[in-house]
Amino acid sequence: MSDVPAKPAHPAPPDGRPTGAPGRIGVFGGTFDPIHEGHLAVARTARDAFDLDLVLFVPAPRPWLRPRGPVVPADDRLAMARMATMGERGFDVSSVDLDRPGTTYTADTLRDLRKQYGPGPEFYLVLGADSIRHLDRWARVDSVLRRCTLVAVGRPGAPRPSELPDEHPGNQARFIEGPMVDVSATEVRRRLAAGESCAGMLPPAVERYIGEHGLYGATRAAAAMSR
Ligand code: ATP
Numbered sequence: 001m002s003d004v005p006a007k008p009a010h011p012a013p014p015d016g017r018p019t020g021a022p023g024r025i026g027v028f029g030g031t032f033d034p035i036h037e038g039h040l041a042v043a044r045t046a047r048d049a050f051d052l053d054l055v056l057f058v059p060a061p062r063p064w065l066r067p068r069g070p071v072v073p074a075d076d077r078l079a080m081a082r083m084a085t086m087g088e089r090g091f092d093v094s095s096v097d098l099d100r101p102g103t104t105y106t107a108d109t110l111r112d113l114r115k116q117y118g119p120g121p122e123f124y125l126v127l128g129a130d131s132i133r134h135l136d137r138w139a140r141v142d143s144v145l146r147r148c149t150l151v152a153v154g155r156p157g158a159p160r161p162s163e164l165p166d167e168h169p170g171n172q173a174r175f176i177e178g179p180m181v182d183v184s185a186t187e188v189r190r191r192l193a194a195g196e197s198c199a200g201m202l203p204p205a206v207e208r209y210i211g212e213h214g215l216y217g218a219t220r221a222a223a224a225m226s227r
């Protein structure tokens with residue numbers, strides 16, 4: 001018999017956190033209008049590259065970068081995010097931004113998540129590489145950078161953080177190329193409104209929800225066609 005002690009299935013965290021408490025949390029904010037396979041690929045890439053215990057998808061009710069606002073209400077976007085992430089290892093959805101009135105800013109998201117999770121976990125803010133280039137226009141970007149490690153995942157057509165000017169805050173992001181999934185919510189919405197197939201772009205449960213609720217101009221027939 002070997003005298004090497006068996007490795008426990010869930011080793012206790014070294015810093016006194018209760019077993020099972022997440023040590024590294026990915027914070028993945030977005031409009032998710034709707035959530036699509038590109039979002040899921042980004043979250044999986046970040047989870048696996050940074051050994052994240054949890055990736056929180058955080059739908060923004062009123063993202064500041066979208067003056068005309070999202071297309072469908074936050075409750076529908078939240079419901080679709082829950083369906084898309086159900087059963088995925090380490091994925092969860094946070095409604096932290098829905099409880100706050102006014103425009104949604106990431107600095108507030110991180111502050112409120114810190115209150116919720118306490119001082120223990122490290123936060124990794126996950127962004128697509130296209131979002132990194134807007135960082136110099138974010139509200140209270142210094143506060144954001146103090147509160148998290150910035151992670152950028154590659155997106156077709158978007159620059160790498162190292163291609164940004166030296167003084168750009170996006171330069172600090174840790175970059176992972178990832179699988180480069182060429183899907184956008186804009187293209188999904190266009191296809192749904194035109195009655196075109198979204199095969200392979202949406203998780204099946206999300207596609208069903210969109211068809212059943214007639215979101216984005218989708219009809220039941222179009223939603224059924226792309227399955
Ligand atoms: P829209 O087309 O409406 O602008 P979107 O597809 O970019 O939407 P968002 O909800 O605005 O989706 O994005 C949330 C986050 O996910 C952002 O950081 C964005 O850069 C990132 N993201 C979305 N799709 C991809 C993708 N295919 N590859 C990499 N990152 C992505």
